[in-house]
Amino acid sequence: MSHDHHDADCETMTPSRRAVLGAAGALFAWSFVPKMAYATPGARDPRFVVVILRGAMDGLSAVPPLGDPDYRGLREGIALQKDGPDAALPLDGFFYLHPAMPNLARLYRANQATVVHAVATGYRQRSHFDGQDVLESGQDGPGMTRDGWLNRLLAGLPAGEGISRKGALGVGIVPPLVVRGNAPVVGWAPPVLPRAGDDLVMRLMDLYGQRDPVLAKAFAAGASIEKIINREGMAGQRARGGPDNAEGMRMIAEGAAKLVNADDGPRVAALAFEGWDTHANEGGATGVLAGRLRGLDSALEAFEAGLKDRWKDTVVMVVTEFGRTARVNGTVGTDHGTGTVAFLVGGAVRGGRIIADWPGLKPENLHERRDLKPTTDLRAVTKGVLTDLFGVSGPVLAEKVFPGTAGLAPIKGLVA
Amino acid sequence: MGGDPRLTLQAVHRFGLGLRPGDLQKIGADVRDLFRAEVDRKVMAPLSGLPFASINEAAPALREFAERERMAREARGATRTAAITANSMGGTMGGGMAQTAPTSTPPQQPPPAVPPGTGQAAARPQAAEPPLPQRVYREEARARFHAMLEPLGGYTERLVAFWGNHFAVSVNKGNPVRTFAGLLEREAIRPHVYGRFADMLLAVETHPAMIVFLDNHQSLGPNSRAGNRRGRGLNENLAREILELHTLGVAGGYSQADVTALARLITGWTLVAPNAADGIPGTFRFNPNMHEPGSHQVLGKTYADAGNGFTVAGPANAEPGFERGRAALTDIARHPATAQHIARKLTRHFVADDPPASMVARLAKVFRDSDGNLQAVSRAVLDSPEAWSAPSAKMRTPQEFLLAAARALGRKPDVGQILQPLNAMGQPMWQPGGPNGFPDTVAAWASPEGLKTRLDVAAAIARQTAAGIDPQDLISNVFGAAASNETRQAVLRAESRYQAVAIALMSPEFQRR
Numbered sequence: 001m002s003h004d005h006h007d008a009d010c011e012t013m014t015p016s017r018r019a020v021l022g023a024a025g026a027l028f029a030w031s032f033v034p035k036m037a038y039a040t041p042g043a044r045d046p047r048f049v050v051v052i053l054r055g056a057m058d059g060l061s062a063v064p065p066l067g068d069p070d071y072r073g074l075r076e077g078i079a080l081q082k083d084g085p086d087a088a089l090p091l092d093g094f095f096y097l098h099p100a101m102p103n104l105a106r107l108y109r110a111n112q113a114t115v116v117h118a119v120a121t122g123y124r125q126r127s128h129f130d131g132q133d134v135l136e137s138g139q140d141g142p143g144m145t146r147d148g149w150l151n152r153l154l155a156g157l158p159a160g161e162g163i164s165r166k167g168a169l170g171v172g173i174v175p176p177l178v179v180r181g182n183a184p185v186v187g188w189a190p191p192v193l194p195r196a197g198d199d200l201v202m203r204l205m206d207l208y209g210q211r212d213p214v215l216a217k218a219f220a221a222g223a224s225i226e227k228i229i230n231r232e233g234m235a236g237q238r239a240r241g242g243p244d245n246a247e248g249m250r251m252i253a254e255g256a257a258k259l260v261n262a263d264d265g266p267r268v269a270a271l272a273f274e275g276w277d278t279h280a281n282e283g284g285a286t287g288v289l290a291g292r293l294r295g296l297d298s299a300l301e302a303f304e305a306g307l308k309d310r311w312k313d314t315v316v317m318v319v320t321e322f323g324r325t326a327r328v329n330g331t332v333g334t335d336h337g338t339g340t341v342a343f344l345v346g347g348a349v350r351g352g353r354i355i356a357d358w359p360g361l362k363p364e365n366l367h368e369r370r371d372l373k374p375t376t377d378l379r380a381v382t383k384g385v386l387t388d389l390f391g392v393s394g395p396v397l398a399e400k401v402f403p404g405t406a407g408l409a410p411i412k413g414l415v416a
Numbered sequence: 417m418g419g420d421p422r423l424t425l426q427a428v429h430r431f432g433l434g435l436r437p438g439d440l441q442k443i444g445a446d447v448r449d450l451f452r453a454e455v456d457r458k459v460m461a462p463l464s465g466l467p468f469a470s471i472n473e474a475a476p477a478l479r480e481f482a483e484r485e486r487m488a489r490e491a492r493g494a495t496r497t498a499a500i501t502a503n504s505m506g507g508t509m510g511g512g513m514a515q516t517a518p519t520s521t522p523p524q525q526p527p528p529a530v531p532p533g534t535g536q537a538a539a540r541p542q543a544a545e546p547p548l549p550q551r552v553y554r555e556e557a558r559a560r561f562h563a564m565l566e567p568l569g570g571y572t573e574r575l576v577a578f579w580g581n582h583f584a585v586s587v588n589k590g591n592p593v594r595t596f597a598g599l600l601e602r603e604a605i606r607p608h609v610y611g612r613f614a615d616m617l618l619a620v621e622t623h624p625a626m627i628v629f630l631d632n633h634q635s636l637g638p639n640s641r642a643g644n645r646r647g648r649g650l651n652e653n654l655a656r657e658i659l660e661l662h663t664l665g666v667a668g669g670y671s672q673a674d675v676t677a678l679a680r681l682i683t684g685w686t687l688v689a690p691n692a693a694d695g696i697p698g699t700f701r702f703n704p705n706m707h708e709p710g711s712h713q714v715l716g717k718t719y720a721d722a723g724n725g726f727t728v729a730g731p732a733n734a735e736p737g738f739e740r741g742r743a744a745l746t747d748i749a750r751h752p753a754t755a756q757h758i759a760r761k762l763t764r765h766f767v768a769d770d771p772p773a774s775m776v777a778r779l780a781k782v783f784r785d786s787d788g789n790l791q792a793v794s795r796a797v798l799d800s801p802e803a804w805s806a807p808s809a810k811m812r813t814p815q816e817f818l819l820a821a822a823r824a825l826g827r828k829p830d831v832g833q834i835l836q837p838l839n840a841m842g843q844p845m846w847q848p849g850g851p852n853g854f855p856d857t858v859a860a861w862a863s864p865e866g867l868k869t870r871l872d873v874a875a876a877i878a879r880q881t882a883a884g885i886d887p888q889d890l891i892s893n894v895f896g897a898a899a900s901n902e903t904r905q906a907v908l909r910a911e912s913r914y915q916a917v918a919i920a921l922m923s924p925e926f927q928r929r
Contacts (some may be wrong), residue, residue, distance in 0.1 A: 054849065054850070055850070125666075126656070126672065126675075127656075127660050127666045128850060128852075129660075129666070129852050130666050142666070143667075170863065170864070170865070171865075172842070172863075172865065173841060173842025173863060173865050173866045173869060174842055174855055174860045174861070174863055174866065175863050175864075175865065180859060185863075186864060187863055187864030187865030187866070187868065188865055189842075189865045189869070191869070191872070192836065192839055192840035192869070193836070193837070193840045193869065193872040193873060193876055194872065194876070195868070196868075196871045196874070196875035196918065197875070199911070199915070200871065200875060200915055200918055200919070201871065203906060203910065203915065203919060204871065204906075204922050206906070207902055207903060207906040207919065207923060207924070208924065210902045211900055211902050211903065211924045212924040212928070214858065214862055215862060215867065215927065218862045218863060218864050218866070218867050219864070219867045219868075221864040222863075222864030222865055222867055222868040223868070225864075242588075244588065274849055274850075275588075277850070279630075279631045280631045280634050280651060280653075329649065329650060329651055329652075330635060330636050330638065330643070330648045330650045330651055331631060331634040331635065331648060331649075331651040332648070333651070335651070335652050336656070368672070
């Protein structure tokens with residue numbers, strides 16, 4: 001059920017079986033490359049932001065395949081339209097973008113956004129929480145939640161490398177698992193209360209240093225970013241909404257962009273937006289999901305604006321734990337599914353493309369006759385981005401960052 | 417007071433709510449007796465100042481509120497035709513109670529807690545009175561928090577909080593859950609905290625707060641009378657979370673087919689419709705017209721069609737369609753995987769992130785052997801040697817911390833002083849990120865930003881209370897002889913009372929349990 005919606009360039013991106021096998025051979029050779037190969041290619045000082053959408057975003061509504069003859073029949077009550085007042089935004093004539101995402105459409109047209117469709121992690125059950133754990137831990141299955149793949153990426157970069165030394169930004173009181181681990185993590189969240197004074201911080205740091213190494217480490221990481229927060233004028237700000245609210249999403253993105261943009265700030269960041277679990281009354285061009293997508297779109301605009309000159313070296317990767325059922329359920333929503341979409345957005349993205357080995361939406365083409373069948377492994381996408389952006393070697397990716405993925409080739413050419 | 421001061425302090429933090437001035441003198445030689453007595457006597461703190469005695473009053477009040485909102489909206493719509501599109505969501509929110517969610521109050525909005533002196537009051541024009549769901553939410557939260565200031569020990573309250581998080585709902589879902597979240601805890605959890613797990617399970621899954629939170633009022637049997645008529649159907653949200661979160665656990669050995677079958681068995685578990693004559697609108701009812709006919713198999717056991725002579729012991733007027741769903745829940749509650757899942761979560765909560773296998777096995781056995789008797793299980797937690805030998809490696813959650821701080825300083829916070837700090841620290845009342853509740857591990861709470869905001873809260877509390885506090889007394893009151901030299905010195909060498917109080921509240925001894 002492949003079809004010709006993507007251009008010739010995209011065709012080579014599809015990880016066909018042959019391409020995967022070929023690249024596996026190449027990986028073997030890479031393991032002999034000396035450590036020098038870690039060095040960031042060229043003069044690029046990259047920025048990488050992972051945005052996790054918790055609750056399983058409906059990829060078939062975010063990027064509806066309006067050219068698929070079976071789409072409309074599956075989506076009674078929530079289907080998007082090619083025409084009319086709330087028309088979906090055209091991408092390649094087959095896929096469209098949800099009308100709540102005009103900024104993403106603009107970035108796509110400017111070749112700064114790529115859509116990966118029919119994508120999933122290796123997880124094939126339907127628990128949000130296990131699904132998120134697999135997405136973020138980068139492990140083969142659930143239950144291995146000691147650290148996240150973004151943290152292991154930093155740990156896998158050579159010591160002294162600027163990127164790893166500056167640590168990763170984990171946004172939120174409870175930072176996403178993807179960023180947790182041994183490598184340094186700095187924290188930030190839009191503050192609700194006035195901040196305590198510096199002297200108190202120093203005294204407490206001293207006490208933790210003597211009595212409690214775990215608290216000492218976390219506390220020191222939190223304090224280290226205060227300097228940038230003060231310089232960027234973020235200290236007096238107060239939260240305007242939560243991570244499931246359009247205003248809150250934008251504020252989180254604005255703050256994260258400032259911190260990641262700073263020369264002395266972290267180069268990588270992870271944050272999460274919530275509220276994507278649209279079991280009932282999901283809505284079409286307007287409604288619950290549309291509101292969340294509008295927030296995400298606004299956040300992407302805030303990243304572009306906040307990263308300024310660094311935008312050209314930036315990849316923002318938007319991912320979710322799995323997709324939703326292809327068919328609308330009994331309550332005009334969708335239940336937990338499998339395949340969905342991921343977005344790569346930023347000046348460093350070789351964009352304006354849709355990467356999809358489209359499986360089709362006929363019952364026999366659905367995963368378990370129920371969900372969009374995943375034809376691209378999200379880890380191949382992530383590995384591709386990390387290879388191009390940070391020059392991480394194949395073995396490090398296959399053994400440390402995404403253990404057990406030696407047979408899964410990074411998708412090449414994702415980054416310009 | 418007697419016994420080992422460190423053991424006493426650890427026990428009070430691990431199983432209780434924290435020490436108030438004078439509490440140490442009231443605790444006997446063996447601190448274990450304090451908590452054992454709570455279980456044996458089923459001690460329960462009374463709640464006062466509650467907005468509604470039960471769901472039977474709250475549900476009609478919410479309905480009247482929603483009706484007034486609807487009429488006000490229509491009045492506005494008549495004068496401002498252009499505003500209709502913005503409100504169209506309200507009309508598509510589906511049947512039953514979800515229609516009562518007014519679009520004028522976005523459900524995503526965090527609770528606007530407004531303590532004095534923070535500047536938020538100026539930013540938001542204050543209505544004469546907050547809307548009913550927000551008012552009820554605030555009064556329920558205040559009553560719950562204030563009740564937890566009363567007990568000397570507080571193990572019962574810790575268990576209530578544990579089960580409340582196990583059966584989590586989020587007020588973000590909208591006005592019905594915002595109005596009913598406190599009631600869910602009071603009506604479905606508290607009465608069964610020392611009762612049978614199966615009874616608590618049934619009470620929770622039939623409570624309007626949970627029914628609405630996980631969409632079951634909208635789930636229709638595809639072949640039911642209503643399903644045939646309306647062309648709508650199944651929503652498996654509640655069934656999945658029952659199996660994954662509430663009972664068996666995600667590794668408990670169920671399949672997608674079990675989820676779907678259980679979803680079918682609990683179709684018709686819904687709420688009395690707004691204008692129905694057969695009950696109090698908004699309260700739970702079983703609606704046979706929505707119930708999926710046919711036999712359904714869950715975990716290998718067949719629950720035969722209600723119309724085919726299926727009989728289960730139940731009230732004389734029981735609906736057979738409901739009784740088979742109840743029978744399925746009872747069976748799932750008794751499943752060994754449920755015992756294991758509950759035992760593991762209890763051990764992780766009270767003892768260690770990586771729960772000792774011996775203790776998990778013991779609790780699971782007690783659970784199985786007692787048919788889910790939670791008094792026996794709660795007693796077994798206290799009687800486990802692991803619970804008394806493990807180091808204090810857990811960290812108080814933000815709610816536990818805020819409560820312990822209020823108790824330590826003899827302070828009765830107002831509702832803004834409760835809700836806003838909890839919001840800031842990432843544990844807003846009855847508002848977790850999802851149905852899996854708030855995290856229960858040190859890694860989650862001892863985050864850089866988490867500690868920073870915790871310090872902000874400690875500093876704010878210290879500013880409000882320090883004037884009347886003697887740091888030396890504070891140390892004696894909340895740590896007794898168990899304070900480390902380092903903490904003692906850091907508190908006593910602080911440059912001000914304010915600093916001394918903040919450091920005491922943030923010290924490892926106070927944060928750990």
